[in-house]
Ligand SMILES: Nc1ncnc2c1ncn2[C@@H]1O[C@H](COP(=O)(O)OP(=O)(O)OP(=O)(O)O)[C@@H](O)[C@H]1O
């Protein structure tokens with residue numbers, strides 16, 4: 001059965017994503033800093049969690065912090081802690097996230113948003129593995145694994161002098177790039193099915209299937225918001241399609257319905273044979289109203305072969 005955790009099962013059907021996972025698991029074995037790059041919603045935090053869970057720190061805490069969401073005057077005390085009286089409102093000693101993540105992993109998300117004065121301090125903490133709470137002279141040992149993530153081009157920020165080069169080199173001992181969803185279309189349907197199943201569980205209702213046309217739309221859309229956008233689209237679709245046997249095109253948001261469908265896009269495009277086969281099979285299935293038996297007949301292949309291929313494409317699950 002599906003786990004009821006906050007995040008759905010990690011999907012990595014594409015070769016690109018399998019490489020990411022393999023790298024993440026290797027990085028998990030050592031305590032070196034990792035820098036995760038990739039577009040917004042691509043799954044950087046999900047990979048950071050995987051690194052944590054695959055490491056010896058798994059029993060410890062995994063603490064994600066969005067550096068971009070912290071006000072500039074609070075970021076230091078949030079990360080490093082403070083002592084009583086360090087600033088107005090500091091009415092008692094407080095440990096920072098560096099200390100809270102002891103024996104675990106601290107994910108510094110949106111690392112590019114850290115202001116330069118804090119960058120210097122962070123660099124020092126990473127170098128010395130020691131942290132000093134704001135207003136204190138006492139150093140404490142840091143025992144947290146640091147993972148940083150960003151959707152920004154830090155090298156470019158270094159050139160513009162808004163990000164410290166020495167800090168970047170400290171952080172990117174291992175860099176893992178999480179590819180955008182449009183660059184790994186094999187992941188779209190398995191992800192969509194996962195989110196659909198979760199939606200059905202959450203709402204105790206809803207269809208757990210996609211119409212061929214809806215499926216075509218999901219495959220043709222470029223997903224600028226990546227996996228997070230797909231997650232929202234599926235959740236919305238499950239709710240809108242309540243009471244129907246399948247999610248239809250009309251249950252998808254308008255931005256998915258504007259462009260050309262897979263079949264239209266394919267015209268004139270230079271595609272690998274396997275991709276043409278996949279698109280053709282899905283199209284035939286749609287024209288056969290979803291009947292696999294009929295589609296197999298039209299395609300001149302055994303129903304078992306069609307079944308296997310649909311499973312490969314993520315159209316059918318288990
Ligand atoms: N491979 C995957 N399998 C299953 N779910 C995924 C996968 N990748 C991402 N998700 C889900 O998609 C959502 C967005 O992922 P995540 O928060 O990791 O993205 P992000 O790259 O950190 O985004 P941002 O740049 O906005 O911080 C989350 O709900 C996450 O659980």
Ligand SMILES: [Mg+2]
Pocket residue numbers: 044045109149
């Ligand atoms: Mg994130």
